[in-house]
Each structure stands twice: as C-alpha cells, then as structure tokens.
Amino acid sequence: MNKFYGTGVAMVTPFQADGAVDFSGLETVVNHIIGGGVEYLVILGTTGESATLSKQEKKDVWSNTAKFNNGRVPLVAGIGGNNTYEVLKSMEEFDTAGYDAILSVSPYYNKPTQEGIYQHYKAIAENAPLPVILYNVPGRTGSMVSAETTIRLANDFKNIIATKEASGSFDQFNYIMKDKPKNFLFISGDDPVTLPMIAMGCAGVISVIGNAIPKEISDMVRLCLKGDYESARPLHYSMIEFTRLMFAEGNPAGVKQAMKELGVCADHVRLPLTKVSSATAAKISAELQHLIK
Template structure:
C-alpha cells in the first residue's frame, strides 16, 4: 500500500553541479547511495531542493532516468512534476520516464496566484493525466498561494489517485484540520524538518526532508523514535540536530544544505544563479556543528 511505502522520511534530493555549472552525475550517484545507506525510507527527485526551476526540461528528463537507474529499486521513488502552467505539467507527465517511480509530487502553481477553485481544477487535470499516484505540495512561502485545508480535502476526496499532501504552510492549525478530516488513506507529510515531530505527534505520517540529505542516520534515528510513539526520545535526539537544521535554512534552501554537504566532502557547493553559494561564515558554522554533534 502506497501509504506504508511513503510514510517516514523521504529525502528531497539535491542536484549537485560541477564547478562550471553542469549536472555532476558522479556526485549525484554518491548522494543517492549516501542517503540510502543512511536509512531513508524513500527519495524525492526534482523537488524544490533539487533547484528544479533552474534545470532545463531535457536535463530534468535525464536526471529522472539517472536517479531511477541508480536507486535500482532499493527504495521507493517520488518524482517531482510541477509548474505554474497546467499544460507544462502534463508535458512532464508525458516526457519523463516514470516507470521506476512510485508517485509524483506536484506543487501548487506558483506566481499566477490561482484561486482555490483554480487549484482544484489544476489538480483535477493533473490527477486525470497522471499514470501514478499524486502527492500534493503546498508551500505558500515560495508559490504565493496557500491551498487551504478545505481545498486539499476536496481534491483528495474527489480523486482516488491523490494519496497525500506535503504540507509546508507552516500553519499547524491548517495541518490539524487536514488530519482531523482526512480519509484513512491520505498521507499527511511535513514539508518542514523543524515541524516533523509536532505533526507526527498529532497523527501525521512523516516528512519530506532537506536535512536527510546531510544527516540521514541521525535524522532517521529521530523519526524512528517518533514512528514508535516515543516522542520524548525523538525530541532528545532532535536536540542534537536542531541547531544544524536551523543552519540549513539560515541562507535559504538549498544553499544551506549544499554548503553542509560540501563541508562534508560529498558534493561541490556550486549553485545555479540566481542562487549563490553559502557564505564563509556558514561553512565555518557547519564545520563547528558537524564536529560538535558528530553529524558525519
């Protein structure tokens, strides 16, 4: 059942670049193996943390195929298929090789600021054309529009292949309304690392995580306690991660996580404009935190 496969921790995988800005496939393969070895439950490709808006459509298609092949069935895969034009999302559904994926993650259309009815009609169209289960993605801080709990529940109720929501509104009350009224099969996943335990304690199913790129073992230990219902142990474990997680977002995402990964020697720090590399001060902060809390 898809709900069991995609509960727990999905890692929103970064896209490493070479110093001249090309996709670094060797580093991407290394990252995939690193997070799988670290115990993550599944991988999310081509999401926000992947710098997907800076990737050309042919690059996205190649990356999707590469990640599928590198995972080789070891963990489930969720593929990002989103955009601010509904027809463009349908193009992605046609052009990406989705045969190795278990679901798609589709963000609310950004910049256009559609109404709640517009969001409903967008996801109705996506759900009708998707060959895979759909996880909705609400992140108003980036898109400029909040999908309300009522709209999320309406979409999930009307379309059987909508199986979950990645909620990154930062509004725990809105998340609670979804939890209170959801059908049994609807996954409710945190889109914020720092809200994971609060959401899971209220009955949520897990997180699609940025931090699990850099600190998969420690983050999995924390969420493992939460899945077992031991939130006291989970919060003790998270205390060692808290400052590092906050540092990941101090200069924006994925700037922070790429800075941490570069400090750890896993990838280079290169970003594509308009994003820029983390500051020297942030690099030093990560060096200190990784050593202090043994986050390797």
C-alpha cells in the same frame, strides 16, 4: 502507501564548477542518503533546483537516479509548475520506470483562487501516470492550498494519495488531520516541526537536512512513528541549530555546504542562488562536529 511512511529526502542536484550536472556526484548523493536509512527519495523538487534545469537535464537526472537507486527505495519525481498544460505535457513525457509517485507543487506566482488550485490538480489527477502527492508551500508559491481544498481533492481523486504540508500553520494541520480520508497521508514539509506533526498523526517528513544527515533525521522519525517521543526529543533538539543554518542563506546552499564538508558532493548552486558565506560555512562545520560522531 506504506512506502511513504517515514523519511523521504528532497534530494539535491549536484553540479560541477562549470554548472553542468555532476552525475558522478549524483550517484554518491543517492548512495549517501540511502546508506543513512531513509525510506524514499524525492527527485527534482525545490531542493533539487528544478527551476534552473532544462527539460533534457531533468530527464537525465530522473533516469540516472533510477539507475543508481536500482530499486532499493521508492522514488518520487517532482513535476509541477504554474502552467497546468505544461505540467500535463511533462507528465506525458515522463519515463515512469523506477518511480512510484509524483510530487506536484501548487501553482506559484499566478496566485490562483482555491477553485483554480482545485481545477489544476483535477487535471493532474486525471492525467497522472502515477499516484500524486500534493505540495503546499505558500512561502514559495504565494498562495495557500486551503485545508478545505486539500480534503476536497483527497476525497474526489483516489490517486491523490498524500500532501506535503509546508505552510507552518498548525491550524491548517488540525483541519486536514481532522477531516482527511483514512488512507490519505499527511507528510511534513518542514524539518523543524516534524516531531509535533507526527504527534498529530503525520506519516513522516520529506526532509532537506536528510541530504546531509540522513541517519539522524530518519532515526528520529522512526522513534516518533513508534510513539517513543522520550527517545526522539533529544535527537530533535540536537538538530535545531543545524536545521536553522541550512536555511540561513537559502536552500539548498546550506545543505550543499554541509554535504561538501562531509565529502559527499560539491557546494555549487545555479544562479540566482549563491553559495553560503564563509561565516555561515564555519558555523555549519561546527554544528556538523556535534552531530556526526
């Protein structure tokens, strides 16, 4: 599990102007992020706009990413949803070649009880072809995976190896860290609070901003994991405004605009998402000038 210590990046899916997946751009994105020194990639999570891709497009993105990566870093596939049986079918059809784990978001929209969330993940754990990382992001799903449910799952299923926590609740973080099994990884799902979360014992981050500035975020995370917070804090503070701008008009519109500025990929997103406004684009450009020297 040491492969999931450090910085993972929730990778964007680049599109062409007509909305088709840009596979040439995908290769550039993979090389850019890995070149920044990150530890692993997460493919087709929320930032990858997975909700707007067809089943075949997902398969093509997964397989091409594995080809472009060529074994350089571990890969995690985002396979989740609010229809448990559909998630199981997707896992059954998933080609695991080149992949090391599955990130599965808590069921959204349905608002299940904690028992429903537990049973959903139980079914996933019992059928998953790879280790599973839980993903708690109540701001998107409409429901919380409680600390109690997280710990219950971690204790009951050894192939549930980690949780990506994006609840923003330090009370939740405290209880997970206090009670989790020793080898169960607690991973930040929010760039801005990664530093304090690592101070609590977090294993690192699955980052959005790392799509654009992989070196800066991974350098900070490595310093934190070494306990060198004095050196990490200036990097943390330098990225605060940039991070805010990444989410000012929705994710991944902000980070795709930054990547366009850097010449990595285009800023096209699929509806219902739209590109950032010209005003926000100008602010992103200005912040990049401060960060990229």
